[in-house]
Amino acid sequence: MSAQHRPSSADDRLHEVFGAPVGDLHTAAVLPNASPALARALELRSFLAVAEEQVARVRDRVHAAMAPDRDMDELSAEALRWDQQWLQAALEARAGYRTALDQLLRAMPAPGQHTRTTRTAQPALSSAPSTAAVAPARTSAGATRARRL
Template sequence: MSAQLKLSSSDDRLNRVFGAPVPDLYTQAVRPEASPALFRALELRSFLALAEEQVAQVRDRVHEAMAADRDMDELSAEDLRMDAQWLEAALDARDGYRAALDDLLRTMPPPGQRARPARTTQRLATALPPAVAAPVPKSAGAARTHRP
């Protein structure tokens, strides 16, 4: 299943910020006039949705292994250690994607306002007069001579 179709904890916020449901945002993001912030926000949202799905899978596996009606002889400390490592990695990824998305949404231009290109001013290159220029060391540019 595509990450676009998975739910994420950021969906409501993206809907509020960009003013459209997430599926519509994905449609908007592929248009030439789409803002780079929308594209990046949806990219991070896709990563977040996958990380959250991983967290849920590991959580569900641990719950199943620890169910009260489960035979205790089936418990494996090694499996639970591995699940704890996977859960930690998935939670770290989720937290990182959430933080990155929060930063992006906090610093992006308001929706509907495209970022303006930086104004450039034309500057003329001027050379210093020879009397003011820094002295050139005598060894600068000197070729080494090969002595037999």
């Protein structure tokens, strides 16, 4: 199954922020006027869905290994150690993707508010230079030159 069709814990939040179900958002993301933030959010959502599926797979494998009706001779501490490492990696990935997605959604403008580039007026140049701008800097009294990088 494609990550696009897998459920994720962020689906409701994306619906809330963008005003459409995730399936519709994927359709809108391929349109020429699609928001770059939408494309990025859906990409992070796909990564999150895969990480959450990995967490569920390891969890289910551990539950099956520890089932009460399971033969104790089949129980392997080594296999459980591997599962613990894989579960930890999957949980860390999930947390990272959720954090990145939350940060992206917080940084977006409010719904209905479009980002615009604002032009600021250039300061007018006077015809006569200021004496303060022309006067040489004093090198005495502890003044130091600024280093240029």
